[in-house]
Every structure is written in structure tokens, then in C-alpha cells.
Amino acid sequence: MIAFGSNINIEPLKRYFDESESYFIGYDKYIFEMLNENSVLYDEKIDKVFIFIDLKEMLKDNFFNLSNFEDKMNLKKTIDDFFDVVERFLIKSKKILIINNAFLDRSTYLTYLNFNSEKYSFLDVENYYNEKLRVLKKEYNNLIIFDWQRIVFEYGYKNLTDNKFWYLGRIKFNSFCFEIIKDELNNILKAYTGKIKKVLVLDLDNTLWGGIIGEDGIDGIKLSEDGEGKIYRDFQKNIKALKDLGIILTICSKNNIDDVKEVFEKHPLMVLKWDDFIIKKINWNNKVENIKSIAEELNVGIDSLVFIDDNPVERNIVKENLKEVEVVNFPENIENLVNWFIDVIYEFFPKINLTKEDIKKTEQYKANLKRSELLKKVSDIEDFIKNLNIELHIYIDNKNFISRAAQLTQKTNQFNLTTKRYTENDIRTFMESEEKIVFLLEYKDKFQNEGIIGEAIVKIESDRAVLDTFLMSCRVIGRKVEYTFLYEILNYLEQMKIKDISIEFIPTKKNKFVAKEFFEKINFINNENIFIAKIDDLKKHLEKFKLLERSKIDRN
Amino acid sequence: MIETKIYEIISDILKVDVKQIKRDLCIGDVEEWDSLAHLQIFMELEKEFDIKFSMDDISNLDCINKIIDKVKQCKK
Numbered sequence: 001m002i003a004f005g006s007n008i009n010i011e012p013l014k015r016y017f018d019e020s021e022s023y024f025i026g027y028d029k030y031i032f033e034m035l036n037e038n039s040v041l042y043d044e045k046i047d048k049v050f051i052f053i054d055l056k057e058m059l060k061d062n063f064f065n066l067s068n069f070e071d072k073m074n075l076k077k078t079i080d081d082f083f084d085v086v087e088r089f090l091i092k093s094k095k096i097l098i099i100n101n102a103f104l105d106r107s108t109y110l111t112y113l114n115f116n117s118e119k120y121s122f123l124d125v126e127n128y129y130n131e132k133l134r135v136l137k138k139e140y141n142n143l144i145i146f147d148w149q150r151i152v153f154e155y156g157y158k159n160l161t162d163n164k165f166w167y168l169g170r171i172k173f174n175s176f177c178f179e180i181i182k183d184e185l186n187n188i189l190k191a192y193t194g195k196i197k198k199v200l201v202l203d204l205d206n207t208l209w210g211g212i213i214g215e216d217g218i219d220g221i222k223l224s225e226d227g228e229g230k231i232y233r234d235f236q237k238n239i240k241a242l243k244d245l246g247i248i249l250t251i252c253s254k255n256n257i258d259d260v261k262e263v264f265e266k267h268p269l270m271v272l273k274w275d276d277f278i279i280k281k282i283n284w285n286n287k288v289e290n291i292k293s294i295a296e297e298l299n300v301g302i303d304s305l306v307f308i309d310d311n312p313v314e315r316n317i318v319k320e321n322l323k324e325v326e327v328v329n330f331p332e333n334i335e336n337l338v339n340w341f342i343d344v345i346y347e348f349f350p351k352i353n354l355t356k357e358d359i360k361k362t363e364q365y366k367a368n369l370k371r372s373e374l375l376k377k378v379s380d381i382e383d384f385i386k387n388l389n390i391e392l393h394i395y396i397d398n399k400n401f402i403s404r405a406a407q408l409t410q411k412t413n414q415f416n417l418t419t420k421r422y423t424e425n426d427i428r429t430f431m432e433s434e435e436k437i438v439f440l441l442e443y444k445d446k447f448q449n450e451g452i453i454g455e456a457i458v459k460i461e462s463d464r465a466v467l468d469t470f471l472m473s474c475r476v477i478g479r480k481v482e483y484t485f486l487y488e489i490l491n492y493l494e495q496m497k498i499k500d501i502s503i504e505f506i507p508t509k510k511n512k513f514v515a516k517e518f519f520e521k522i523n524f525i526n527n528e529n530i531f532i533a534k535i536d537d538l539k540k541h542l543e544k545f546k547l548l549e550r551s552k553i554d555r556n
Numbered sequence: 557m558i559e560t561k562i563y564e565i566i567s568d569i570l571k572v573d574v575k576q577i578k579r580d581l582c583i584g585d586v587e588e589w590d591s592l593a594h595l596q597i598f599m600e601l602e603k604e605f606d607i608k609f610s611m612d613d614i615s616n617l618d619c620i621n622k623i624i625d626k627v628k629q630c631k632k
Contacts, residue, residue, distance in 0.1 A: 012596050015569060162599075164611045169595045175603040411591050509587055 026474030
């Protein structure tokens with residue numbers, strides 16, 4: 001099962017993955033989930049974790065606060081902190097972690113991204129991030145880099161993004177882009193399914209070189225540094241690169257072995273060498289039999305073979321008799337040979353040189369001193385939260401926020417205990433009435449002011465309060481904000497001489513993870529979906545969660 | 557043609573059987589059609605029909621019949 005996390009909304013990816021095989025942690029929760037060893041990311045059913053980082057969002061408002069060189073150092077500090085968390089997760093969880101390299105959108109910060117102004121250039125921040133990722137990758141085999149930069153360079157940032165979805169729902173990418181991300185990710189995941197191809201079976205004439213060696217001779221075949229012959233030479237270079245990634249090369253060709261050997265030994269421009277091929281079936285036998293025996297001799301499944309041959313007749317015979325072998329149509333225009341190889345053939349092979357044994361090895365390295373120092377440095381989630389300098393501000397019946405209050409009840413699905421939807425008129429009535437109180441929560445930390453992200457509506461029934469609505473934007477969950485908010489509400493009610501509170505959880509398809517988990521943590525009374533507690537008792541219970549200190553209530 | 561394709565897209569995103577999707581279905585009528593699904597419908601329509609919606613379009617086109625009319629108008 002693969003878990004998805006990000007600092008932007010990547011939930012549109014959900015539809016491409018089987019629900020039983022994927023889990024999405026709410027957005028901007030990745031740091032907390034990576035630090036929290038009780039989180040779902042550490043669950044044994046999760047074996048891979050994909051974290052997509054938008055660097056610009058990670059640096060948040062700091063990006064705008066550029067006034068001197070020190071600010072830039074602060075950005076680097078943020079990146080350092082992030083990679084400390086990543087490294088800690090790699091060691092502690094031992095999961096396969098897939099993280100993208102970074103690309104900073106050049107168009108938005110024109111001056112800051114100016115190549116010619118060293119002081120104000122943020123491109124070195126991008127480089128700094130990517131270099132840190134690369135260095136970490138060298139050390140940890142369970143870290144895989146998702147090559148986002150390559151995708152952006154290949155397709156162009158503007159073709160992949162759409163501002164309106166960003167402003168409407170924090171979705172940066174369009175459908176086209178999500179499909180590319182899905183494909184790229186599946187390519188990486190393919191390496192772990194065991195169904196990957198391992199062996200390339202190559203024809204020679206008109207495949208590795210132009211022409212037919214038996215007729216044209218060593219001086220007549222096309223293999224050169226210019227003209228058509230260069231196509232074959234480039235093709236060979238790509239095959240060689242595949243071999244270096246661990247793919248097994250074999251030959252299956254109808255030829256006289258001496259003619260072929262002569263090319264390998266004497267042709268000055270052959271890139272591939274005789275010994276690059278593990279098995280060479282160079283004879284006049286049926287290719288079906290030759291391919292069968294290649295699989296047998298290598299002791300691999302016949303389905304791990306990819307067969308390349310320019311001759312459609314040979315391809316058909318193999319296709320019909322050996323259905324498990326991947327037989328690919330050869331490009332009709334030879335100038336497309338290299339592109340075809342990269343787009344079609346390369347896709348069959350995993351892009352990461354990684355085996356399960358490699359991952360096991362990683363575990364052995366974990367005693368490494370440097371890492372234990374790191375674990376001391378990023379000691380735990382408590383410290384991390386403390387360092388965020390979170391400030392909460394609670395507004396009571398404040399009419400300036402009526403439309404935001406209504407919108408929150410309309411839009412919040414995941415962290416919403418009752419999912420009751422209200423209009424602006426409803427909210428106004430509640431604020432004006434004596435029996436209802438509308439609490440709104442504003443969140444700020446050292447990175448950003450998130451604005452009003454939490455809401456509670458309390459109904460007063462003589463000396464009992466009923467928590468009619470309790471909701472929060474998912475991006476701040478996991479930072480004790482939810483517990484602190486509830487605690488402050490209880491404090492307020494207590495001052496109104498209210499003794500009991502009734503809290504209910506109404507399950508929906510959307511709230512069964514985050515909201516349910518929270519409810520189960522605060523319900524210390526019973527196992528039902530509703531409980532009534534003495535306010536004093538519930539406060540004592542909440543204090544166990546080590547609440548945030550800096551919150552302020554505004555009674556306007 | 558356009559209509560069938562729109563039904564298919566909406567059914568695919570909401571993960572609701574296409575038979576259950578009626579012309580007068582609106583956002584919020586089924587639990588699956590929430591604000592995120594709503595955005596995804598438009599993302600997919602833009603790609604499928606090679607058209608662009610404005611932010612206003614996305615908030616105003618809250619029922620299937622309105623969506624169908626708008627797409628048809630764009631494709632004229």
C-alpha cells in the first residue's frame with residue numbers, strides 16, 4: 001500500500017489508484033505524520049510513501065520577506081529542517097520513500113529569480129534543495145527521487161499548471177499533469193511488483209547496424225559518426241546505458257557467427273562489445289527455439305524478455321508462439337530509433353537500480369553515529385511543534401467572519417465531527433441568538449498566517465452545552481491545535497457556569513479517518529458515537545495532550 | 557456525443573454508476589460530489605474537450621444540465 005502526502009493538494013491523483021492500495025494523508029500534514037511514529041505512515045500495511053513537495057509553498061511567506069542575505073539563509077534553514085525530518089523517517093520507518101526534486105516557478109518571482117542578481121536570486125535555494133536530496137539519496141537506498149524537474153523541463157511548467165484550480169482548491173496541476181505524475185510514479189512502483197523485464201533480446205542486421213553483414217561486409221554496414229550510420233551508433237549507446245543499469249543483453253540473430261565476431265572485433269565504431277552480451281544465439285535456427293533457450297539458460301521467466309527485431313515476420317512468429325515475450329513494433333522511420341527506444345523500450349525496465357536486498361542493507365547502516373546525532377537533534381514531534389511558534393486566536397460571535405464561517409461548514413469534510421452545512425443567514429442567526437455561540441479559530445505560525453481555519457458552534461441548553469459543529473481545516477491537524485481549540489471552548493463555557501458538554505460524531509464517507517480519530521481520542525467516557533462529559537473532567541483529559549500555550553480569546 | 561462523454565467523466569470522478577447520473581443532478585445531491593470532486597470534473601472537462609473555464613464558470617455551473625449547455629456552447 002502506498003501513502004501520499006504533500007504540501008499542496010494532490011488528491012486528484014486518488015482516482016488513478018485503487019482505494020485498497022492507496023492512502024492519502026491530508027495536505028500539509030506530511031511533516032507531522034513523518035515525525036509521529038504512531039501515524040499511519042508507520043503502519044505495516046504501508047510499504048511506500050510518496051511525498052510531493054512544492055518548494056515555493058514550503059518556503060511560504062518567507063519568499064516575500066526578502067530584504068537581505070540573511071533571509072535567504074533562513075530559507076535554507078527551512079530546507080535543512082525538512083531534510084532532517086526526512087532522514088529521521090528513512091531510518092525509523094524503513095519504508096520506501098519517494099520524494100520529488102524541486103522546481104521553482106520562474107514566472108512568479110521575476111526579480112527574485114534573476115540569474116544576474118546573485119544577492120536576490122533564489123535559484124540557489126532550488127539548487128540547495130536538490131543537492132541535499134541527491135546527497136541523501138546516496139546514503140539511503142530506501143529513498144527514491146521522483147524526477148519532477150525532468151517532467152517540468154520536458155512538458156513546460158505552464159502546460160502543467162492552472163492558477164484557477166490553485167486559487168479554488170490549492171490544486172496546482174491540471175489533469176494532464178496529474179496523468180504524467182501518475183505514469184511516472186507507476187514506473188517507479190513497477191520496480192517492486194516483480195513483473196518487470198530483465199532481459200533485452202536483440203537482432204543484429206538493420207537493428208544494431210544498418211545493412212546486412214553477410215551481404216554488405218564489415219565495410220558496407222552502416223555504423224558511423226555521421227549520416228544514417230550515426231543513428232545506429234546512438235542506439236547502441238542507449239543500449240549500453242541500459243546494460244549499466246543492470247539489464248541483461250542477449251543476441252538472437254540469423255547470421256554466420258564469424259561474420260558477426262568480425263564486426264565486434266574489428267569495427268572501430270561499435271559501442272557494444274562482444275562481452276556485453278551474456279548469451280549470443282547467432283545461428284540459423286528458429287528464433288522461437290533460440291529465445292526459449294535464452295530464458296532457460298538465464299534461469300528467468302520467459303515473460304521477463306523484451307524482443308527487438310526489425311523484421312516483422314520474425315516478430316510475428318515470436319509473438320504467436322511465445323505470448324509472454326514482449327514483442328515491440330520496430331519504428332518505421334529509422335531516424336526515430338533512439339526516441340522510440342527511450343519512449344517505448346526503456347519503459348519496460350525499472351528506472352531505479354534497487355532490489356529488496358539493497359533495502360535490507362540500509363537497516364544495517366542505521367547504527368551510524370551521525371544519524372543518532374540527528375535523532376537527538378530533531379528529538380520529537382513535541383519539539384517540532386514548539387519550534388513552529390503557533391499562535392491561536394479565537395473569535396466569539398464575530399460578525400466580520402460570517403461568510404467564512406458559513407463557507408467552512410459547507411466545504412469541510414474530513415475534519416468535521418457532524419458535517420452540518422449552514423448558510424450565511426444561519427450563521428448570522430446563531431451569532432445573534434443567546435442559545436448559540438459561534439467560535440472561530442485563527443491560526444498563525446512562524447511561516448504563515450493561515451487565517452480562520454477552525455470553527456465550533458455550541459448550543460446552550462440551560463447548564464449543558466451541545467457541540468453542534470466542530471471542524472477544522474486538515475492542514476493544521478496534528479499540531480495539537482484541535483485539542484487546544486476544544487480546551488479553550490471548554491474554558492469559556494465553564495466561565496458561563498455550564499457543567500456538562502455533549503459531543504457527537506456523525507460518520508460520513510469523508511470524515512472516517514481524521515475526525516473519527518480525534519473523536520476517539522477525546523471520548524474517554526464510552527465507545528459510542530455520542531458522549532456527555534463533565535466539562536471539568538474533559539478538560540483534565542485534554543491536558544494529557546500537552547496543549548499549545550499561546551492562544552488568545554477575543555470576545556467581540 | 558458531448559452529453560454521453562460528460563456523463564462518463566462525472567460518473568468516473570464521482571465513482572457513481574452512470575445510470576444514476578441524471579440531467580438535473582447538482583453539486584451536493586450525492587455525497588461524492590463535493591468541492592474537490594467539483595474541481596476535478598472541470599479539470600477533466602478542460603482536458604477532454606480542450607476548452608477553458610473561468611473561475612466564475614466553475615462556481616456557477618453547479619448542475620449537470622448547466623455544464624452540458626456550457627460545454628456545447630464552447631464547442632460550437
